[in-house]
Amino acid sequence: MHLLEKYKNVPRATRQRHSWSVMSLPARWECIDLFGCEYKNCPEKAALLEIQQARKKGTRDPVLEDRLFRWGAEARICSSCKYVSYCGRDCQTADWQNHKAKCKEETAKGKDEEI
Incomplete structure (x- = not known):
């Protein structure tokens, strides 16, 4: 399998965190609402x-x-679905009721992925 094809299987939250770390400072300021914490x-x-x-x-x-x-760089991904990221445990706990359904769906999808 080619490296780029494997990259497609990397969880979304992990790709976001990597993108944040290589982004320029002005780009980070412009993209605050797209990265970091899902809550x-x-x-x-x-x-x-x-x-x-x-x-x-x-x-x-x-x-x-x-x-x-x-x-943005220290955001943690949901350990179950690996689809969303949160800046800390407090935000993850507060958002659980909103994330629960999506978490089950993404966890089911991720079971077949190979990284």
Whole structure:
């Protein structure tokens, strides 16, 4: 099997985390809503979106940049379905009722995949 064909079988959340780590800083700021935590009410994601709105292009803040990078890079995938990622256990627990049905569906699909 070719390497690219195997890459198609890598769980979605793992591909997202890898994409986040190789993305440029401006791209990370632009893609906050697409990466990181699946929980819609994630407090860290909300804080980063507020910072994004207030920040001025061309100015840099290493502390905020590090916070942004860690938030996306340290996201953990659901250990059952490996389809979604969360920034931490609190968000994963809070989102469980919303994720439960999708989790069962994706877990069933993933049983046949070879990585």
